[in-house]
Amino acid sequence: MAEADAGSGRRGAGPVPPARDRILVALTGQPNCGKSTLFNALTGVHQHIANYPGVTVDKKSGVYRDGALTVETVDLPGTYSLTSFSLEERVARAFLLESRPDVVVNVVDASNLRRGLYLTFQLIEMGFPVVVALNMMDVARSHGLSFDLETLSARLNARVVPVVGHKGTGREALRAAIRETAASGAPVPASLNYGELEEAVVTLQASLAAEPALHARVSARWLAVKLLEGDSEAERFLTAHVAHPHGLLDSAERAAAAFQARKGLSPSDQAAACRDDLAGDILATAVQRADTGRVPITERIDRFLLNRWLAPAFLVLTIWIIYELSIVQGMRLADVTWPVLAGVRDLAADWLPAAGFLHDPLPRSMGLWLLDSANALLNYVPIFLILFALIAILEDSGYMARIAFILDRILHRFGLHGQSTLPYILAGVFAGGCAVPGVMATKGIPDQRARMATILTVPFMNCLAKVPLYTLFVNIYFAETKGLVLFYLATITVIFALLVAKLLSVSVLRNMETAPFVMELPHYHLPTVTGVLRRALDRTWLYIKKVGTVVIAVATVVYVLLQFPGLPPERQADYHARGEAAIAAFRAGLADTALARTVADQDSLTRLVTLHVDVQADRAAAAGDPAALARLDARVRARHPDLAPFLVPGDDPTARTAAAALDRLAATREDLREDMRNARLLNSVLGQLGAALEPVTQYAGFDWKINVALLSSFTARENSVATLGVLFDQNEGENRTLEARMAAEQAAAGFTALTGMAVLLFFALYPPCMATVIVIRTQTGSTAWTVFSVLFPTLLAFAVASAAYSTGAALDLTGLETMTGVYLLALGALVAAGLLRRPVGRSLPRPGYRARSGSTAD
Incomplete structure (x- = not known):
């Protein structure tokens, strides 16, 4: 690299800043470079996790003491570049530009240095004091790599410190490099030569440097390169800080168009090629590879895990283990923790005003209602602890990227992502999961459009709470063919989820920015117990805090709707x-x-x-x-x-x-x-709403009792059957099952298996329960999308149920015949949708990353 346009790289003298007792350090790096592990090694237990304002990306910060110096360290989201393709890239770049950290520590995987330098060049070109933490040195040495650190530091115009994050090796040397870099003053911004694009860069750089408003905010050369690349965030930055930006924007656009017309190559591809060439040249002068005569262990493992025939089996086994440990065993652990929550409730009941003979005081009634609502969510904490620990193991080991590799090609056709698999599995897929951990598991999906499509379709899965109503109606109307009907219910939800994901991707999500999918398969690593536990606890605590801020308000509204106006x-x-x-x-x-x-x-x-x-x-x-x-x-x-x-x-x-x-x-x-x-309940707002909806819901065969049961199930799916048990009451002296009572009363009212079919279809596609809605709100950070997640499935479910019921009645079909027809139509639509191309988002292919699937090699 070189200083501005000239000669060989060296750190500029620059003015020496006055001594300070506190500095800000940003930790950057590509995914799977060991950045989070190194962050934990630097900061220890003094960490805080929140969200960046307005987005759901984690903001992890920590503090450590270095003598008299307090070092605040922020772990930025993992990103391959500083473009504007993904949310993580925009968040990381916005932090760098707005917070102006005193030192940027760029964590690079030493065993994959050439790929890691792609980000390093951009950080240095931005003019930040950079320290390169050459991580995973143990893995690099096992691959026969040796480094000339002095040459590497001179070529990068930055200090290079070898570390092994998970062992803590090199931690003190890294802290010393941070301290000394912060005290040495601002470096001369370094850059690389962009070849035939260089003239356009220099010209635009000079024009930007003449703008006083940009001097203290950004490197003129870095901004010039970004504008020539057509970076939308760079254009917005220029517009926000320059009074008359149109001339500069027009100059950049003309220069980029002229270059592409002349060379048949976009400026972004030219810049990427120059960065890659420089990375290769640096490796040739500063890195040596010895022939160990051994096949790397990562390659040996992948020969089995990514084998065409064995990969699906390993994936199914992995998903089954995650499901078994987090959902099944987690619920068993919840049986142990629930007495603690129940004890808290009993303690609160003792402190609240005493219960009356028939009427409880309002503070007691509402207080226990709110506590029960909170306990319903806190009861998922054991599941989340196990789930997040297992996800951390998959991420740290390197297998999470391989899950996306295996399934992405199929899910991609429906606007989803390879990492959408885990949320669907946790939500139940066929039966037995829960949408709450399913929605929470979408946090790791890097493509924002695919992540949103996953969040909005996860509730279609068959959570365990849907099973009681399935069982009730199947036993009433489809007792002779219950196996076939349950198969339809178990699979039609997956079919509709994929169809809805496709529909959303080509409609309301079409203009949402999406990151190009880069299949970077990292080396396998052995996760550390400390790192796994810390991330599991951090993420679970973040969930508790987020949900706790919303659940009280939502539960209060539901309480009012169920209690008032009260009895005459x-x-x-x-x-x-x-x-x-x-x-x-x-x-x-x-x-x-x-x-x-x-x-x-x-x-x-x-x-x-x-x-x-x-x-x-x-x-x-x-x-x-x-x-x-x-x-x-x-x-x-x-x-x-x-x-x-x-x-x-x-x-x-x-x-x-x-x-x-x-x-x-x-x-x-x-x-x-x-x-x-x-x-x-019958006289409540919800009860009256059920009666008011009957003129509309009759087209799906629903009466007011079914309406009330479905409305009450919004708080929890199990409430549907409990409410039906109340509404279909039995006379004194009778002792019949709910199935028998409902069958007799609905038969007398003229209901047939068509009604049961319509109820089952509606319930399968019903909007998420209250707990899931709360989690959707916390994950999307958007009230509008939260409302959409309730309204859209409601309309879809009612449309499907009404169309099926009306068609079946018009053609004099049985309930089973109608459900079979709906199933075959949905399956045919799925096949047709899978043959359509996925919609193109607002992002462009990332320069230098060619393959959509497969391992990217140096």
Whole structure:
């Protein structure tokens, strides 16, 4: 490299800045170069993770002390270049331009130096004081590579420090280089010669250097190259900081067009070729390769993992392990952590105002509702810990890139990405997953359009919570063919997800910028326990903080919609009268006994009934353990000696009579409270909305009861069946299953298997539940996309269900025949969509990266 246009590279003298006690360091590097591991080695535990404003890209920062100097280090997103193709590139470049770090540490994979220098040249050309951290030296040496560090440093016009990040080797030398570089003053911006493009670069550089507003903000030469490359972000930067930018923009456009017309080559391709030539020349003078006579271990592993026939088997095995450990075992771990959350709820219940006999105070009712909503999300924490740890292992080992390599070619046809596979698997695909971790797993997809398409289609997968309603309706309407219908449901969701992803990619997502897909297959590395655990904990904690800021507001709105306007006065009076009658019967049973004085007032009676419910729950939990039951009885006698005869009657006849009366009173109270909850639901905003929607939903065969069940399932899928159990109630003395009750009532109403088919199709394509919507909001950072994620699937599901129901009714088809027709039509559409070319986004092919799939070699 050279200083500006001239001679050989050296660090400029520059003015020496005054001594400071704090500096800002930016850590940059290409993906899979070990940057995050080196960041952890530098900063230790003093780290903070947030998001860059307005985007979902992680902003990881840390602080370490170097003598009297405090060094704030920011780990920028991994990026191959400083263009404007991907969100990560724009975020990294915006930070460099706006924050102007005192030192930029460029982490480079020593075993893949030629590729890594592509980013290094651009950083140096921007005029930053750069320290090159030559990472993975152990891997490079195992490949027979040796480095002339002095020559390499002179050619790059930057200090070069060899390190092994995961072992901490070279950490102190790197810290010293950072300290000395920050104290040595600003370097003379170095550059490379762009050959036949050089004249245009120099001319535009001179014009930019004459603009005073740019002097302290950016290197004129770097900006000149970017403008000639047609970089949209560079054009916006110039427009934002120069009063009259049009002349400069026109000059850049004319120069670029003239060069391309003259040489038949775009300026960006010329610049990329010059960078690659310079990288090759530097390697020839500063790097030697000894013939070890051994095939690199990465190549040996890939002979199996990327084998045409074995690769799918390894991929399926890997996905199965991730699914088994994170979802299945994670849910088992959640069974261990749930008592902790339940204990917190019990503690909160003790602190909140006491429950009433029939009516709970609003602070108690709403407080427990909000806590239950939060616990529903916190219950996923064990899954996330395992999931993020496994993802970190895949990323650090180098296999994550190979997953994308294996599946990208197929998913690419539908506007998705190879890394869309894992979110779909975690969300359930065929059955049994959860959309919440599925949406969270989209964070690593680098292509923003594909990432958004994945986020919006992950909820189509068959999460475990959909299974109860599937089972209910299949047993009612398709008992003889349940295997075939369940197969349809398990696979039609995948078909629609791919079709919707294709539709979104050619419509609302078409103009979203997308990164060119570069299949850079890194060397395999052994992940470190510390690095994996730290990233799993960091990402999980970030999820907890993000969701915690949204869940309270959403849960409050849902609470209001389910509780208000409440019951009419006459209904409340009826429930009150029935409650008073039960209390009177209870007191009559205690007449002429000493125990009657114990519960003489209403407060003591309510306290007794509430305590009875808690004790019965504890006894049920300890059932089968005589010792535990004995301890429970002793504890009740010690803590509540006045009420113990009701709760632990023993052999005292009076106490046993009182306990039996208390059982009847508690059962009546519970029945009344449940009836009140059900009546309040029917009279609530959601209940009335279900009735109001019936004139529309009748085209899909839905009545108001199905509408209410589907609306209530927005909070959680399981609520659909629970709500149907309330709405299809049974008469006193009956003891029939919900399937039997629904089958009888719907048959009397004229419903057929067409209705069941329409409900199943609608539920399969139904919008995401509340927990998933919250996570979509945190992942997209956009209210508009969050609303779209609810409205679009609702309209799609209703359109499909209505069309299928109406067509089946018009053609006098059975429910199975109609579902078979829908399935075959969707499958045919999938094949046709797969044959169409993927839409071209707003990005251009990245210069120097030719292959879409496959390993890129030096």
